[in-house]
Amino acid sequence: MLVALAIRDVVLIERLDLVFGPGLSVLTGETGAGKSILLDSLGLALGVRAESGLVRAGQSQASVTAAFQPPPAHPTYALLLEHGLEAEEEIVLRRVVQADGRSRAFVNDQPVGVSLLRRLGALLVEVQGQHDQVGLADPASHAGLLDAFGGFEADRAAVALAHRDWRAAERALEAARAAIAEAQRDEDWLRHAVGELGTLAPEEGEEEALAERRQGLQQGEKRAEAVAGALSELTPRDRRGGGNPAAALRNAARALERMPPPNDSIQPALILLGTAQDALAEAETLLARLVQEAAPDPRALESTEERLFALRAAARKHAVAVTSLPELLERLKERLSALDAGSGQVVALEAAARAGRAAYVAAAGRLTERRAAAGASLDAALSAELVPLKLDRARVTVALTPRPEAAWGPDGQDRVEFLVSTNPGQTPGPLARIASGGELSRLMLALKVVLARGSPVPTLVFDEVDSGIGGATAAAVGERLAAVAARVQVLVVTHSPQVAARGAQHYQVAKSVTGERAETSVTALLPAARREEIARMLAGERVTDAARAAADELLAALT
Known part of the structure; x- marks a missing residue:
């Protein structure tokens, strides 16, 4: 319910803080005192269109803050969570309007769009006014209200569940058909691609392993070339041994050995030449063995590069990474499998969709039958309420119109609308078009008395619901407002003492003039x-x- 309303610099209101309780609250005052300003201010907090004319003269901005305490599990909490806002026990809606007409909206001090403020406001307050009718005048709410009146919550839930399952089956069928159609368009390409990739048989992590192996083979070739080059320097370059260091060492040793005595001085040189010959022979043997061991497989590098390049070419062809080739092959195989098995799958899905539609039609048909019976009961209940409200010539009927299949929804196959005729012989029409302001407010009141438990809105506002009536009719209006207020919070702007006397809280709206400035005040009496x-x-x-x-x-x- 609405627990507090704070208004700053709105038209004739400089500063106003109101506290509301449960039950029926009445606002009275002389004509022109500013009662409509209160409703306009509340409307700002509920997200109605802001106008610069609402800002008090001489001020840069106006603001209205409305605090609500909805009942547990109220839809507003789910809406707040949906928009990432913390669902606190008290919900505070605030609107700030600049003098140029621009406005900002806040929920629990968090900036939000005006559209969210409007959605929250529609869940928290329903206004029935002389000139601005919302709430029950909206046909979109009528099916839910009729179902609540008849106690069809379980039937409505069954219809919603059947609709969800049917639509899910339809979506699965459409997806299967689309997949098959796409696969059929690309069948030749698919089979070629699967055959080509299947022959290639890419494996996960293969590219990295091949690249490492290729690098190792390339480095092995370079090492073998280096060893072979070193060994070639130790081998003769001609038949006479020219350019052979080993032969050169032997020749040098032989030349020294032919030296005539005394030759003791050359012995150290001969020893070093012998050592050098031995070391050179050992190096030559080692290099020869390394050349033999490190001789590269001429096909190993070639086959490695062929495999690596083939994988990369396939990846470029399909515009994927090499690492994605195995996954791509599986996807293409699945598409081919879907194509091959598609007919059987579609047949099964078509059967499931038909079964889902049949279940929905059956559930919705039962709901339609019950709505028709409940509509007759609602007609009778409303007729009884209209007589004491001086609307004995009026008649409200519940119209159930079949909707085309494309418009079937989770709420059933019917369009439910409350229609009214205010005079005998008049063709029933929509509530907001047929009745005058005062008649419409009383019609809304009668509907609220009968349908109060069907609406989640915890606060109702009636603006001059007693317009143009008095005496016993006004007393009947007050009695019914009190009856509704036993279930939900009701605020009513009234000129009727019979209605005002029913209030649990009574607020007097007055206007005073000081100098050339008028100001509206509200007093809890x-x-x-x-x-x-x-x-x-x-x-x-x-x-x-x-x-x-x-x-x-x-x-x-x-x-």
């Missing part, structure tokens, strides 16, 4: 002041003792 206000409403401008006595009598009769 205590018992004595309330008696005086109801006496004024009974007597007019001059309050008499007789009017006060009548006010006492009226208040006493309702306590």
Whole structure:
């Protein structure tokens, strides 16, 4: 329910803080006191269109803050979570309007779009006004209200579930058909690609392994070339041994050995030449063995590169990474399998879709039958409520119109709409088009009395629902407002003392003029002041003792 309303610099209101309780709250005051400004201010907080004319003269901006405490599990909490906002126990809607007409919206001090504010406001407050009818006047809400009136929540849930399953089966069928159609268009290419990739048989991680092996083979060739080059330097370049270091060492040793005595001085040189010959022979043997061991396989590098390049060429052809080739092959195989097995799959899905549609039609048909019976009961209940509201010539009927299959939804196959005729012989039409402002407000009140438990909105606002009536009719209006207020919070702007006397809380709206500036104020009335206000409403401008006595009598009769 609405627990508090704070208004700053809106038209004639400079600063106003109101606290509301449960039950029926009445707002009274003389014509022109500013009661409509209160409703306009509340509308701002609920997301209605902002206008620069609402900003108090001389001020840069106006603001309205409305605090609500919805019941547990109310739809507003789910909506807040859907938009990433914390669902606190109290929900505070705030609107700030600049003097140029621009506005900002906040929910629990978090900036939001006005559209979200409007959606939250529609879940929290329903306004029935003389000129701006919302809520029950919207046909989109009528099916849910009729189902709640008839107690068809379980049937409605069954229809929604059947609709979901049917649509899921339809989507699966459409997806299968689309996949098969796509596969058929590409069948030749698919078979060629699967055959080509299947022959290639790419493996996960193969590219990295081949690249490492190729690098190793390339480095092995370079090592073998280096060893072979070193060995060639130790082998003769001609038949006479020219250019052979080993032969050169032997020749040098032989030349020294032919030296005539005394030759003791050359012995160290001969020893070093012998050592060099041995080391050179050992190096030559080692290099020869290395050449033999490191001789590369001429096909190994070639086959490795062929495999690596083939994988990379296939990846370029299919515009994927080499690492994705195995996955691509599996996907293409699946598409071929879907094509090969598609007919059987489609047949099964078609059967499932037909079964889903049949289940939905059966569930929706049962709901339609029950709605028709509930509509007749609702007609009778509303007729009984309209007589004391001075609408005995009016008739509200529930129209059930079959919708085309394309418009079937989770709420059934019917379009449900409450239609009204206010005079005999008049063709029933939509609520908002047929009735006048006062008639429409009373029609809404009658509907609310009958359908109160069907709406999740915890706060109802009626603007001059008693317009143009008095006496017993006004008393009947007050009685029904009190009945609705026993279930939900009700705020009513009224000129009727019979309605005002029913209020659990009574607020007086007054306008005062200081100098050239007018200002609207709102006062929560205590018992004595309330008696005086109801006496004024009974007597007019001059309050008499007789009017006060009548006010006492009226208040006493309702306590």
